Amino acid sequence: MPRVFIPPQLRTLAGGAETVDVSGETVREVIDALDAMFPGIGRHFRDGDALRGGLTVVIDADVSPRGLLQKVEPESEVHFLPAIGGG
Amino acid sequence: MTTIPRKKPDTPSVPAPATKKYRVIGTRPIRHDGVDKVTGQAKYGADVQLSGMLFGATLRSPHAHAKILSIDTTAAAALPGVRAVITREDLPDPHHRTEELGEGAVDIAHLSRNVMAREKALYRGHVVAAVAADDINTAEEAARLIRVECEVLPPVLSVLDGMRDDAPILLDSLRTQSIGGAKSDRPTNIARHFRYEKGNVAEGFAKAKVVIERSFDTATVHQGYIEPHNATAQWNADGHVTIWTSTQGAFVARDQVAGLLGMPVSRIKVVPMEIGGGFGGKIAVYLEPLAAVLSRKSGRPVKLVMDRTSVFEATGPTPASHVRVKIGADESGRITAAEAWLAYEAGAFPGSPINPGCMCVFACYDVPHGRVDGYDVVVNKPRTNAYRAPGATNAAMATETVIDEICEQLQIDPLDFRAKNAAREGTRRIDGPVFSRIGMAETVTAIRESEHWKSPLGGPHRGRGVASGFWFNAGLQSSATATVNTDGRVSLVEGSTDIGGSRTGIAMQLAETLGISAEDVTPTVADTDGVGYTDVTGGSRVTYATGWAAYEAGQDIRRQMIERAAVLWDVTPAQVTYEADGTLHGPDERRITFRELAAKLAKTGGPVTGRGISTHNQPGGAFATHLVDVEIDPETGKVTILRYSAAQDVGTAIHPSYVEGQVQGGVVQGIGWALNEEYVYDASGRMRNASFLDYRMPTCYDVPPIDPILVEVPNPGHPFGVRGVGEVPIVPPPAAIANAIYQAVGVRMFRLPMSPPRLLHEILAKQNNTPG
Numbered sequence: 001m002p003r004v005f006i007p008p009q010l011r012t013l014a015g016g017a018e019t020v021d022v023s024g025e026t027v028r029e030v031i032d033a034l035d036a037m038f039p040g041i042g043r044h045f046r047d048g049d050a051l052r053g054g055l056t057v058v059i060d061a062d063v064s065p066r067g068l069l070q071k072v073e074p075e076s077e078v079h080f081l082p083a084i085g086g087g
Numbered sequence: 088m089t090t091i092p093r094k095k096p097d098t099p100s101v102p103a104p105a106t107k108k109y110r111v112i113g114t115r116p117i118r119h120d121g122v123d124k125v126t127g128q129a130k131y132g133a134d135v136q137l138s139g140m141l142f143g144a145t146l147r148s149p150h151a152h153a154k155i156l157s158i159d160t161t162a163a164a165a166l167p168g169v170r171a172v173i174t175r176e177d178l179p180d181p182h183h184r185t186e187e188l189g190e191g192a193v194d195i196a197h198l199s200r201n202v203m204a205r206e207k208a209l210y211r212g213h214v215v216a217a218v219a220a221d222d223i224n225t226a227e228e229a230a231r232l233i234r235v236e237c238e239v240l241p242p243v244l245s246v247l248d249g250m251r252d253d254a255p256i257l258l259d260s261l262r263t264q265s266i267g268g269a270k271s272d273r274p275t276n277i278a279r280h281f282r283y284e285k286g287n288v289a290e291g292f293a294k295a296k297v298v299i300e301r302s303f304d305t306a307t308v309h310q311g312y313i314e315p316h317n318a319t320a321q322w323n324a325d326g327h328v329t330i331w332t333s334t335q336g337a338f339v340a341r342d343q344v345a346g347l348l349g350m351p352v353s354r355i356k357v358v359p360m361e362i363g364g365g366f367g368g369k370i371a372v373y374l375e376p377l378a379a380v381l382s383r384k385s386g387r388p389v390k391l392v393m394d395r396t397s398v399f400e401a402t403g404p405t406p407a408s409h410v411r412v413k414i415g416a417d418e419s420g421r422i423t424a425a426e427a428w429l430a431y432e433a434g435a436f437p438g439s440p441i442n443p444g445c446m447c448v449f450a451c452y453d454v455p456h457g458r459v460d461g462y463d464v465v466v467n468k469p470r471t472n473a474y475r476a477p478g479a480t481n482a483a484m485a486t487e488t489v490i491d492e493i494c495e496q497l498q499i500d501p502l503d504f505r506a507k508n509a510a511r512e513g514t515r516r517i518d519g520p521v522f523s524r525i526g527m528a529e530t531v532t533a534i535r536e537s538e539h540w541k542s543p544l545g546g547p548h549r550g551r552g553v554a555s556g557f558w559f560n561a562g563l564q565s566s567a568t569a570t571v572n573t574d575g576r577v578s579l580v581e582g583s584t585d586i587g588g589s590r591t592g593i594a595m596q597l598a599e600t601l602g603i604s605a606e607d608v609t610p611t612v613a614d615t616d617g618v619g620y621t622d623v624t625g626g627s628r629v630t631y632a633t634g635w636a637a638y639e640a641g642q643d644i645r646r647q648m649i650e651r652a653a654v655l656w657d658v659t660p661a662q663v664t665y666e667a668d669g670t671l672h673g674p675d676e677r678r679i680t681f682r683e684l685a686a687k688l689a690k691t692g693g694p695v696t697g698r699g700i701s702t703h704n705q706p707g708g709a710f711a712t713h714l715v716d717v718e719i720d721p722e723t724g725k726v727t728i729l730r731y732s733a734a735q736d737v738g739t740a741i742h743p744s745y746v747e748g749q750v751q752g753g754v755v756q757g758i759g760w761a762l763n764e765e766y767v768y769d770a771s772g773r774m775r776n777a778s779f780l781d782y783r784m785p786t787c788y789d790v791p792p793i794d795p796i797l798v799e800v801p802n803p804g805h806p807f808g809v810r811g812v813g814e815v816p817i818v819p820p821p822a823a824i825a826n827a828i829y830q831a832v833g834v835r836m837f838r839l840p841m842s843p844p845r846l847l848h849e850i851l852a853k854q855n856n857t858p859g
Binding site: 005007008009010018043044045047052053054055058060061062063064065077079080081082083084 | 184185192265266267268269280281282283284440442443446518519520521522523559561562563564702704705804
């Protein structure tokens with residue numbers, strides 16, 4: 001199952017877990033599964049049909065431009081990180 | 088002074104250049120825009136002249152923090168020659184919402200208030216009103232006639248002052264936000280708090296033999312581009328507007344204007360002019376929406392050009408910061424734990440590069456246990472914007488200086504320490520993800536093998552310093568089209584504003600793909616109606632991503648040319664091969680060159696146009712290790728840079744001259760940041776050095792030749808192995824110089840810039856505290 005890395009500031013919502021393995025084939029499904037395990041945590045990652053503004057999803061080492069639509073593999077790591085900008 | 092014993096290197100060897108297998112990549116053709124640039128024919132924003140064009144001027148706040156009570160434009164509007172006056176009433180008041188800008192995001196309500204003050208003026212130089220008139224003198228006179236009644240408020244001028252519980256509040260609605268949208272419940276100047284953790288920090292520090300903790304302060308510095316901001320807008324009667332501007336991203340400028348004015352993007356065309364420098368400072372819009380609204384109101388095209396004072400006072404510098412770093416290492420020199428606390432000034436509105444600062448602060452190293460906290464703090468200064476590896480230089484100054492102190496205490500060679508702890512493929516960053524193939528260790532090796540490192544450093548008051556740095560690079564979205572002309576040359580149209588020679592680097596990737604010469608490709612940077620969406624020229628992404636789009640366009644052309652050859656020879660496409668030298672081969676030893684086939688397009692099916700896009704996001708991280716020799720004048724505190732070498736993992740150097748230029752340019756900017764550059768404010772929040780005479784940037788007289796050492800570790804996430812190269816070279820210089828200063832005169836510097844008076848003060852303090 002994909003492994004979600006819980007941001008430190010949201011770990012209290014996930015029972016203190018640093019990582020959680022959840023089912024899902026897309027980022028959307030992963031968030032839904034996470035929210036089913038820890039009700040309320042999902043709204044910190046998504047806003048309706050999109051990732052929350054200013055947030056980006058990183059699958060393994062790669063920033064995904066597809067947001068909730070991004071496919072994930074059973075062995076994928078899923079990270080939610082603030083978007084960054086360069087100069 | 089400590090003598091550091093040398094140890095046998097334990098780093099990987101520097102790989103051989105990857106470019107030898109290419110025909111075009113790795114060569115140094117003359118840049119396509121070279122003739123226009125050196126003959127003065129290149130057109131910049133200030134060169135725009137339109138029939139009936141008006142000239143704009145702005146009224147800017149003389150106060151750093153003031154509540155705007157009323158604005159009276161009566162006298163200004165009545166001045167003969169004035170065609171339009173605009174204030175906050177003329178711009179929509181958008182709700183808070185996040186506008187994705189490709190790279191990062193912006194709150195459109197904050198952006199609107201930055202373009203034109205609404206309830207408050209939040210920094211000196213904040214635009215309060217704007218005028219369009221028949222000539223610039225009339226416009227400026229009219230701006231002076233505008234009467235603004237305001238209540239002056241105490242300013243907040245430093246990040247630590249802004250975090251105090253009793254600090255004046257800049258934005259009444261601001262609450263501290265954490266990742267995922269969680270907010271605090273009281274007014275504050277702390278816009279955001281980021282935290283990253285890995286492992287058990289207490290456990291890690293318990294294993295350390297040496298633990299060093301230090302605090303650092305860095306000053307506000309400007310990108311220092313030569314060309315001031317400018318915008319010319321023409322609002323047509325059909326509701327479409329065209330904007331000519333100096334920007335790092337035509338599409339991002341378009342989208343910002345659309346968001347600010349509540350317009351569909353398709354009614355706005357942004358024409359990117361040649362750009363006289365940006366370095367991150369020309370991503371946000373300033374004048375573009377004002378020119379557009381002035382044009383709408385006057386019915387005439389309007390041009391606005393900033394003066395230098397306004398550029399300094401009102402456009403995005405990079406933030407001043409306060410950074411605490413604590414690192415522990417065991418006896419062998421292995422890092423056991425690291426902790427950082429960073430607070431960056433955002434300027435008047437949230438959005439400092441604190442988050443990348445947090446993500447970069449320990450990224451060069453394999454840190455088993457770590458914690459990083461970062462704070463984005465609003466202060467009464469211009470809203471900060473990106474500047475070359477935004478946020479990373481502030482952080483590296485702290486980390487790399489503390490590492491130097493650890494090396495001294497453990498008696499370990501600083502290159503050995505970096506090699507031993509270097510992040511490698513598979514290293515998990517403190518913010519979570521794992522690095523793919525990277526070249527941090529190779530940059531350390533390259534410095535160790537350099538003639539510079541092996542040369543002696545003679546003479547008194549001289550020191551040698553080392554520092555490393557990291558920047559992410561970005562991928563994002565790019566588009567390109569390419570059309571084969573009947574003479575065999577190819578016209579390339581792409582959407583990336585060319586700051587550092589990128590159009591040639593992109594053209595070379597197309598040429599390599601097609602097997603033709605770089606000179607046979609003519610690249611053009613198009614406006615927003617002329618090419619598909621392309622994100623900003625920033626994040627060191629253009630050669631990677633737009634180059635990839637050009638590669639895809641080339642592949643598209645190859646497929647079509649194969650089909651044309653098949654038509655010509657009456658065979659199937661599967662029977663035709665396209666060789667690396669641009670010739671096509673068919674059955675029975677048939678052969679035709681790209682140029683010969685191009686002449687036959689009309690009779691084999693018509694024009695051939697290739698299209699390519701890139702949304703690939705494996706840009707590969709960029710690492711650099713720098714080595715600097717300095718000499719200190721102990722009587723004045725002046726630092727002279729004697730020699731500078733910069734090793735950098737550049738992936739594949741498409742055009743080595745441009746890569747070297749990026750490295751050298753970044754180093755020079757880093758030297759300026761290290762030694763002289765700073766915004767000097769008085770107590771009222773007025774910048775006292777808002778000119779290039781007083782804001783001291785390095786010139787050619789201040790820096791020696793900088794030796795770039797290009798380490799080519801091809802990025803597996805790109806067809807030609809490209810990594811971004813433009814940003815990371817600014818990251819190590821301040822720390823490398825600080826470490827060299829310490830070796831020269833025994834003084835640790837914890838504040839930037841390390842200007843002569845500041846260094847002299849530390850030298851004298853050390854002498855006064857030395858017994859005897």
